[in-house]
Amino acid sequence: MKILHTADWHLGKKLEQCERTEEHQDFLQWLIQKLSAECIDVLIIAGDIFDTGTPSNTALELYYKFLRQVKNTCCREVIIIGGNHDSISTLNAPKELLKYFNVHIVGGVPEVFTDQIIPIANSQGDLELVVCAVPFLRDRDIRLSMSGENSQEREARIKQGIYDHYNQFKEHIASYKAQKIPVIATGHLFAAGSSTSESEKEIHVGNLGQVCGDQFPEEFVYVALGHIHRPQIVNKMNHIRYSGSPIPLSFSEYEDKKQVLILEFTEGELIRIEEHEVPCCRKLIRVKGSLDTVKSKILLLEDQQLKYRLWVEVQVETDSFIHDLDEQLNKLKEGKPFIERFFPRQVRTKSVQTLDRQSEEAMALADLNPKAVFLKRCQAEYGDTIPEDLLETFNEAVEMIAQKEN
Incomplete structure (x- = not known):
């Protein structure tokens, strides 16, 4: 049997x-x-x-x-x-x-x-x-x-x-x-x-x-x-x-x-x-590192002759948000027809903070209102150029919550 x-x-x-x-x-x-x-x-x-x-x-x-x-x-x-x-x-x-x-x-x-x-x-x-x-x-x-x-x-x-x-x-x-x-x-x-x-x-x-x-x-x-x-x-x-x-x-x-x-x-x-x-029909690939490193790794990818084109997760380690990451990756894809799409992830690299510094930030956050906390988080992610549509969405969400509470 x-x-x-x-x-x-x-x-x-x-x-x-x-x-x-x-x-x-x-x-x-x-x-x-x-x-x-x-x-x-x-x-x-x-x-x-x-x-x-x-x-x-x-x-x-x-x-x-x-x-x-x-x-x-x-x-x-x-x-x-x-x-x-x-x-x-x-x-x-x-x-x-x-x-x-x-x-x-x-x-x-x-x-x-x-x-x-x-x-x-x-x-x-x-x-x-x-x-x-x-x-x-x-x-x-x-x-x-x-x-x-x-x-x-x-x-x-x-x-x-x-x-x-x-x-x-x-x-x-x-x-x-x-x-x-x-x-x-x-x-x-x-x-x-x-x-x-x-x-x-x-x-x-x-x-x-x-x-x-x-x-x-x-x-x-x-x-x-x-x-x-x-x-x-x-x-x-x-x-x-x-x-x-x-x-x-x-x-x-x-x-x-x-x-x-x-x-x-x-x-x-x-x-x-x-x-x-089990035969592999589509390969999932993960590349990570600095922007230059992931670009080099992508250029080295080869056609694996599978039934479906590659999906590639790109983890970019960066100090500040890269606004045109999608455009930069899509240019690399032009010479790689076997890549169907990228899944970009931006991983912020932050210096290690002392315990005292972390405690100061936690105490400061406790004194902030929701919008100030949101703006602080956006600055950590995007720097000084926070997308306008993101701010508008946040303001709409706050307004809807306020209306429900009333």
Whole structure:
């Protein structure tokens, strides 16, 4: 039996205002081909299928079209869990219909705990695998709010709640383990020691909700995780893995190699975990440094012969705002037709202030009115030439607030 593990599709995701639909479409077409080429029996999607709880019609169309195409492959079962970006109701709404096509959906923790346990039979009808399909665990699923608890107590209760949830499966899967039927689990969470990128939104504030690899019961022969967009092994435990996102979702992922994971079982034993690289259709590039440095780096960029043209984030370190940065960058693009667009960022370089100086500024700000604070911030960003349209917008906002208060 072969199982393919993927996660964090984030259908509908935009990079600023730029659509990623074509890239997602290409990935899903490649995945359909991979299911057939590798004779995959079970597909697991470990959360964050959509980027928001209210996905667009385009994102929904991609999703349902893909599930329809899966039926034309040798893949017999699909297991989908909800992530922190997914709406439980959106995922669960068609679950009874999709179950008819062997698509199992666990959008959130169900009322009946054992509804997370999904037995998988082979083509002869013999039970060959059990999946404990654990979705993203929200606070209400794993702990009771306690009045007066501090942050450390809340963190401990969250971690304990996650630990208890997974360990509760032990009594329900004991009979399967006795029959030497492999049991795997899913999860959408943050495992301690994971390397994150800028595109993940924290599931819990700070480090709350981190779990260690050894907190998963040893009864699970594999744990298919989602939420972290960089593919990785958790705490050097080879059987606990993040597949990562299939396309780069932020410029911080520009060096990541995207992949899906394929597990192979023989006679109830996990004999192989293979990493299959997802073809890159569009490269995200990040260059940073002084204006002269980034210009030199851009001039060195070469055509990578990809399906879609490059998107380049340009982080310019500068002492003062560069008003014509866009124009300067666009001139560089004239000789680089393989670059579609730049995403310019101006990073102010400031000298380190003493603590006394910082305290003086904080005290001074406390004595200023909102407009004075705004002007001070603008001067720090733009120098003495503050854009007129920005001032007008601020004045309009202040006036609207005043009208609402009256």
